Amino acid sequence: MSIIETIRMRVSCRTYSNTAIEPDKMERLTENLRSNTNAPFGSKIRFELMNFDMMDMSELKGLGTYGVIKGARQFIVGAVVDQPKAMEDSGYCMEKNILAATAMGLGTCWLGGTFNRTGFAEKMKLAEGELLPAVTPVGYSGNRRSLIERLFRFSAGADNRKPWEELFYEGGIETPLNKGSAGSFATPLECVRIGPSASNKQPWRIIKDQGNYHFYIKRTAGYDRVFGQIKMQNIDMGIAMCHFELSSREMGLDGVWKLEDPQIKSGGMEYLVSWIM
Numbered sequence: 184m185s186i187i188e189t190i191r192m193r194v195s196c197r198t199y200s201n202t203a204i205e206p207d208k209m210e211r212l213t214e215n216l217r218s219n220t221n222a223p224f225g226s227k228i229r230f231e232l233m234n235f236d237m238m239d240m241s242e243l244k245g246l247g248t249y250g251v252i253k254g255a256r257q258f259i260v261g262a263v264v265d266q267p268k269a270m271e272d273s274g275y276c277m278e279k280n281i282l283a284a285t286a287m288g289l290g291t292c293w294l295g296g297t298f299n300r301t302g303f304a305e306k307m308k309l310a311e312g313e314l315l316p317a318v319t320p321v322g323y324s325g326n327r328r329s330l331i332e333r334l335f336r337f338s339a340g341a342d343n344r345k346p347w348e349e350l351f352y353e354g355g356i357e358t359p360l361n362k363g364s365a366g367s368f369a370t371p372l373e374c375v376r377i378g379p380s381a382s383n384k385q386p387w388r389i390i391k392d393q394g395n396y397h398f399y400i401k402r403t404a405g406y407d408r409v410f411g412q413i414k415m416q417n418i419d420m421g422i423a424m425c426h427f428e429l430s431s432r433e434m435g436l437d438g439v440w441k442l443e444d445p446q447i448k449s450g451g452m453e454y455l456v457s458w459i460m
């Protein structure tokens with residue numbers, strides 16, 4: 184399946200069926216996790232596929248997701264060494280895992296808040312200086328969304344995304360980017376727009392300038408204070424980079440990530456990185 188199609192298909196799954204993941208898929212997933220170490224800002228990152236099939240339900244409950252996730256027996260867990268831009272790197276790499284699982288027909292759901300971080304950190308044998316930004320359950324989707332899942336989707340406005348004009352600009356924050364002017368990049372930008380973000384806050388903003396695409400964070404006031412060193416909206420930015428890069432490459436649009444703040448009018452948003460043609 185194409186990456187762009189996979190990005191379009193992905194949706195958070197919070198209710199899992201008890202159909203087991205086939206051994207060959209488990210193997211492919213594990214192999215994917217093992218080779219997924221190339222983070223754009225160079226953070227040291229590692230992933231594990233935790234299989235709770237053999238564990239009794241009470242132990243799984245201790246590792247819980249506060250009732251948000253139903254029926255999941257497998258989780259992908261990531262650990263990253265704490266360094267500048269470690270959150271963006273873990274967002275970028277974990278999203279690759281999520282897309283790989285999606286392409287195999289499996290459901291996933293980013294969890295950065297509603298899971299027992301301490302419990303997973305113990306299982307992951309987190310080393311000194313490592314952080315555990317997020318996990319995702321992985322497995323076959325249950326047919327019906329549980330009530331709690333439907334409530335969660337409703338409160339996060341999960342089926343809504345901000346309109347293009349609010350996210351993408353040209354030359355500076357004052358001029359919305361015209362789709363025509365984006366040309367072939369309209370598709371990578373759309374892949375950013377439909378991506379997942381914590382509480383669906385969609386903090387990514389992109390300004391096109393002289394053929395390059397500059398990425399900025401528009402923070403939600405107060406949002407990231409809750410989670411200490413784990414910065415959800417920086418993770419969101421890494422996901423946006425992943426969607427943008429993979430879809431661009433699939434379309435043959437070459438470029439590289441560079442720290443090259445164009446010093447254009449951004450309305451006080453935080454500059455992150457640029458995709459340079």
Ligand SMILES: Cc1cc2nc3c(=O)[nH]c(=O)nc-3n(C[C@H](O)[C@H](O)[C@H](O)COP(=O)(O)O)c2cc1C
Pocket residue numbers: 193194195196251292293294295296297298317335339340341342377378379380381382383415418419422
């Ligand atoms: C960094 C991050 C953290 C998230 N944390 C949670 C979480 O703790 N619990 C949860 O149920 N969903 C969580 N989500 C899922 C979002 O709510 C979801 O991606 C968003 O509402 C868009 O819906 P969609 O993924 O179905 O497109 C998180 C997503 C991201 C990207």
